[in-house]
Every structure is written in C-alpha cells, then in structure tokens.
Amino acid sequence: MTLRLYDTQAQAAREFVPREPGDVSVYVCGPTVQSGPHIGHLRGALSFDILRRWLAHRFGRVTFVRNVTDIDDKVLANATETEPWWALAYRMELAFTRAYSAIGILPPTYEPRATASIPQMLELIERLIEAGHAYAADGESDAAGDVYFDVRSWRAYGSLTHQSLDAMEPAADADPRGKRDPRDFALWKRAKPGEPSSATWTSPWGAGRPGWHIECSAMSRRYLGAEFDIHGGGLDLRFPHHENELAQSTAAGDAFARYWVHNGLVTVDGQKMSKSLGNFVLADDALRGRDPLVVRYALGAAHYRSSLDITDRAFDEAESALERIRTFLERAERMLGTASWLTVAPLPEAFADAMDDDLGVPQALAVIHDTVRAGNSALDEGDHDGAARASIEVGRMVGILGINPLDPQWRASSDSPESAALDTLVQTMIGQRAQARADKDWASADRVRDALTAAGIVLEDTPDATHWSFDGR
16 A cells, blocks of 8 residues: 555645655644743644654655744744843743653754744745745835735635635735735835844845745755655644745745645644633643653544544543553563564554555554454463564554653653652562462452552562553553
8 A cells, every 4th residue: 555645735635655765855834932832732743753754664764854933923022131032932942842852753854943044035035026926015115124925926826725815814914004915925024113133134125034934935945945745734834824835935936845734733621722711731731740651642642634632531541552552562571582573573564554544543553452452362372473473563563653662762751750659569569469378368369469450450470470560441
C-alpha cells in the first residue's frame, strides 16, 4: 500500500510521492512566542512528529523545518519595561522547547526565527511589487510605509480554503486606510509611535517590520527551496495565514507546497478551549504530576485530523494502555532473555496499512494491543517463538510512534520519587507475602495479594522472584 495523505487544498486523500526520492521536505508553522505553550500546541506538534517519523520509516531522510514567530503584534503587546519583546520571545521559545522535548517530539532539522530572515522577506516583497501583485500605500496617506498584497490581482486567491473573495472578511492585520481593497493583507508594516526601535528594520518603504504571512513564505523558501513537499499546521491556520502564504508565494513565481496537511484542534470536556471559559489548559498544567509518556499517548491516540477532547479519563486510559504494553515487554524480556533479539519479525502489515491510510494512528494502536494480547497468550502457553516474534513486533511499532515505555528517554519520569516510594511499599508487601508463604500461612499470603489486587496491582510469580505491575484493564 502506498502512503495517502489528506490534502486540504484538494479536499481529498492523495498518494504521497516525494519531490525528491528518499528526501522528504516538510515545513510546519511553529509557535508565535508571545506566551507559553498550551495543550493545543502540544497536540499540533505531536501530530507532525508522528508524520515525520512515519515519513522517515517509509522514505528515508526528512528535512523538517518548524519556525518560530518571534516578532508580532502580540509579542510587542505582551512585552514590558522590564522584559523587552526579544527577551519575552526567547523565554517563551525556551518554554515551547521544554514542553516539546518533555513528550518526546524530535527537534526540527532547522528552527528558524522570523527575525533572522528579514532580508529574504524584503526580497520577496520586492518581487511581488515588480510582478504587480503588491503595492505600497500612497506616500501622502496616513498609512505611508505599509505594503499590501493585492488580492484581486491574483485570480487563484482563495483556492486553498475554497472561498470566493467577495465572501471573505476584511483583513484586520494593518491600517486599512492605505488599502485598495479591505481584504488586501500586509506584507510590510510601518513603524508606529510608541513601538521600540529594536522592533523595526530598514526597508525601501521606510522603517518597519514584516507582516505575519510573509515570514513563513520567506523562511520556507530559504530552507527548503521554491518548491517543497508538505506544508503543515493547525486547522485554525488555513485562513487567513496559509491562504495568504500560498497566494504571495505562487504570485511571486514559486511552486510552493505540493501537499497541505492540517491537524485538528483540541477541546476540553467537549468545549473549545477558551480563557473566558476557564478551561484553557497550559502545557505545564497537562504535564504536572503526569508521566510525559502518558501525555504523549493521550494526545496522539486520536486521528490527527479529528477534534481531540481532553479529559482526565483520556489520560487514565492512556496510562492503562501503556501499562499493558510495558508489562508485556518486561515480561517477555524476563522470560525470553536475549534470545528474543535473535528473532526476525517484519513490521505487521496491518500496522503499516493503518499508517499509510492518512496516518491512521487509532487503528495502528489497535494492532499494537492485539499483538500484546497475542504475545501474552504465547507466553502463557510456553510458545517462546511466538512470544519473541510478538515482542519484536510491538517494539518496532511503539518505536515508530515514539511510545516505547522501555525507551531510556522515559526512564526519568518512571524513576520519580513517587514511583520509587510506591515500589518500596509494594516490595515490602511482596516480602511479607513471601514470608507468609514460607511459614505456610496461606491466609495471610492471600490477604496481601488481595490488598494489592484491590489497589490495581498484579503479581507475577517466577522461579527467581515476584514481579509487580499495574492492572492494565
């Protein structure tokens, strides 16, 4: 089966064929760093992390670019006298990096900041003016110094979101007084009174800073070229941001993105996240007191294009699912030892088919858990070959999704003081049970087992020791 991805512009799933065999190019719109990351940012970044991992498995090299928008109206608005805009932007950028790293999102190949590509933005704006698709506000007007994209000059405008121009709302990104059409959007914004001089750059049209949309067009071209494979981002970026990117890049003569991929948004207990509703979940809140691997599993378990509703139950289910995987892998490792590594097992076809079908992660997870059940049955029946094969298959599948609970990167979270304290208590009770059995006090031994079972802890007796795990049901 070939990989098929849902292309927003085509409004259909399309077979994915890289522009360059063995080298996939991806540009994903990263955060605007005016404040810290929330759970929607984590879900979006994770969606493209999973896509990236699967592309690497299927095609080889992936050049993955995720930008940082470090200059923007919101960044300037949130700056203070004691924390300039650039300091705020850097502090928030570090917060995003920490949150991404916590849930195992791979660092991008390149992570450009918008402020580092101003010359490329100016060059692109000049090309648009020369081509007749952009104009500077009249020098005598109050908007002098602004430069706009002329949406009516580009007949394909609206092709990404399939909207007619006359049905669109006016662009509210800059002073409308210099615009020929209220839907024209800003490419360059003149410096305004009260804004810090450090937030302005010289240009042929006067001191100012770039509009939001031109930033990504310039950065994607700089790092991936005039044409690249996939442009990604959240559904909320389709309009106006991605529509405007597509228009200005293609109007300047660039082929731009060959596929458009968008991830769904996050709701909390069935409601859209909103500060006014008091259900705005910051990344730190989601990670506080939870195993980061559980957060990764919960945020990645739904199909990437679906709306994801986050509840405490979703995290509880993720924890149980991971415990089933962990228990099987540890059990197989104990019972099979290093012999299991001599087993050759291909990636299950059902898993590959699910991932090739527009990243069907829910179906892929079902294959993992079916394989875990089959592996446990094989262990129970003494079928070491079948158990070893299942163990290798599960390891490969969870490795591709970045959710292998035995991976060293997750050990730190499992070695927390809370986990250590729990292990000490359980091991103490296991010792009490062992002593009761040695004394042939079967009633006391059963009471210890029953108490642990009531707490959701399962014991497995082997010739050498007793091992414990959480009941993953």
